[in-house]
Structure formats: C-alpha cells, structure tokens
Amino acid sequence: MSFLTDSVISRSYSIKYKNLPGLLLVPVWIIIYRHLQEMADFIVIRVLQMTPEKHLTETMRFFFYEVPKVMMLLVLIIFAVGIIRTYFSPEKTRKALEGKPLFVGNVLASVLGILTPFCSCSAIPLFLGFVEAGIPLGVTFSFLIAAPMINEVALVLLIGMFGWKVAVIYVLTGLTIAILAGFILEKLNLKRYVADWVYKTHARQNMAQDERMTFNQRISAGGDAVREIVGKIWIFILIGIAAGAGAHGFVPDEYLAGALGNQHWYSVPLAILVGIPLYSNAAGIIPIVSVLIEKGVTLGTALAFMMSVVGLSLPEIIILKKVLKWQLIGVFAGVVAVGIVIVGLIFNYIVFI
C-alpha cells in the first residue's frame, strides 16, 4: 500500500533484527517439545509432591503435559499458516475460480477454502463476490464448506491429541465432503433459491489491487495471526484440556461406549444431530472429542460430531439466510449432513486406528 510506505519501511528494519532471535527459537522449540513429558512429571511429582498412580496425580500429569504441548503446536502451525495465507486472498481465489469447469472448480475451491484467509463474518460479501464473478453456486458452496471445517486450529488439535494420521484423514475426508457436496448442490440446480436481490447487485468500482508484501511483512503477519488467534482461543483450550484431564483421571474407560459405540448404526446420525445446535469453533470442541474417544466413542462417531459442530452451525446458517432462501439452506445442510454420516460410518466400520 503505497501511502503506508514510510511506516512499512521503518517497521521492516526493526523486524529484520527481531526475526533473528526468532529463528533461533525453532531448535529450542524442538528440544522443549521433545521433553514435555519429563517436565510435566517433574512439576507434578517433584514440585507439587504428588503421589504417583493416584487419580488426581494422573489428572495433573495429563494437564501439565497437554497444555504446553497444544499451545506450542498452535503457535508453530498458526505462525506457518499465517505466513502461507499472505500469499492468498479472496480476490485471488475468485480469479482462480473464474471460468473453471464444474468438478475442477469444486476441487480447487475446496483446497483454496483451506488456504484463503477467511472469517465467517465475511461469508456474505465473499458469497456475493463469487456470484458476481459468475462462479457457479456449487463451487462457491465447496469453498464455504471447506473453509470453516478444515482450519489450522482443528489441524493442530488433531495432531496434538490423535497424531498425524488422524489429522491427515480429517483433512482428506473434509475435502471430499466439500468437493462432493458442492458438486451435488450444483447438479441440483438451485439458483432460483438464492435471494432475488443477489443477482441484481453490481459493483461500481473494482477493488484496489493486492499490495505486494516483503518477506518480513509476511513474517510479521504470521506473528499477528498467532497473537490474534491464540489470544482468542487459549482460554477455551485450557478449559477443554482441564475437562479432558478430569475425565482422564476420574471417568472410567468405556463409560460412553455403551451409548455411542460402533455397535449402534444410529450413533453417527445421533452425533450429528446433537452437533448442529452446538456452536463452537474447533478450539472448543476438539478437547471434548478427545475425551469422547478416550472413553470409548469410536473415531468415526467422534469425527462426525466434530464436523457437525464446526461445519454445520446454526449461527452460520442464520448468516446465510440473508442471501439464500430456506429451501436452499435446507438442501445445503442436508447434503453436508449426509456426507458427514457417510464419513462417520466409513470410519466406524472400515478404518481402525
């Protein structure tokens, strides 16, 4: 942005020197991360003088291990994603999607949904911007499904609590749902259920071009992302892990398995129905999901519950009501819900981790 040049230049000088110690932090990060269990044991057994093998001791060990682990992963991944996202913008995404054939458009929109910086309060302007550029409704839906469902916080928490394998599976299944749901919605030809005024809106001016950023600016954008996101969600994670730690020590294993175990075909749809009215971002829900799994709920059911809470939420549906008629919202929610059911069942019956 040209009129900011002076302040940007002076800032980038200070950032250049600030980044040096920052890079040295990476090996320190790795060393600390590898010794978190020892540190947690040291705090609980030596400093707090608690007796090993007691319920409360196990709870404390779990808490002092999980909190720094998840926080460290969060900072690292949000920082990296924050930098990557400076290379993307809704405007560039719209340009990339313009004129793409249907299926290719859905795939691209879903992948870009993960990478494009997007907050749900921008859902309407983004939807309108896409429609105006002539991007098919189904492709736009692929974007709107992928963007909230697969985000960096979800990724971090899944890696932290279940490992890489589950995180990758979550991303792949989330992408599949976004691609196929968007594709089906387009095939259903639902254009008439978009609010009438949407197609009458026309932009009077073109948006200013994206400014070029220096690498230092991108790094500081990563830092901003960490401050903003971690600042907003740390308390939810703390509460979530505390609840998880409590359950870890005190609730008997297999306690929930009776109701939501894989022996019942209805456990997946039930989990989704319970998940729709609940609204939470990934940060709040994953520690709870981790407790569910530890206590005997199968992975497919737990993932379905999580996708339902994050991807199909009432507040988001209410926002979309401004641009979509209820028939379209109903079909949208229905198609996504069916996708989640299928994923849940596949995990419960075929994949065992």
Added chain:
Amino acid sequence: MVIKVLGSGCARCRSLEKLTRQAVNELDLDATVMKVEDMQKIMEYAVMRTPALVIDEKVVLSGQLPKVAELKTLISSFS
C-alpha cells in the same frame, strides 16, 4: 472528507469504526465517519472482506485491522 467503515456487526468491524474515529479525532480533521452495514451498499464497493475502509468513495483497506498510527498515516494522505 467522508470516511465510511463497511461491515456488519462483527467484532473486527466495530473495532475498525472505533479506531477510525480515534484516528480522525487525534488528527483533528473535519471528516465525517459513518458505518455502512447494508450488504447491498457494501457490495457496491466490490469488497470481499469486511471490515473495509472507504475514503471519499475509494476503497483503501479491506479485511484488515490496522493500528491507529497506520490509520492516521492513511487518512492524512487523503486530506
């Protein structure tokens, strides 16, 4: 000078309005700051990210929440 803050009721939109008013006050400018919440009006500016800032009908920011100092530089470059 007319400064418009485009955005619905989201938290970042409200902060941008507050910061803009603060910047205008600190610069002691004769400018009108108004909030535009109507989606159709917002779309006329081809903005895909809210909050956005429009100075004298030109979009100067979109999807960002700058610091007051940056806002002051930006606004004074138009006066």
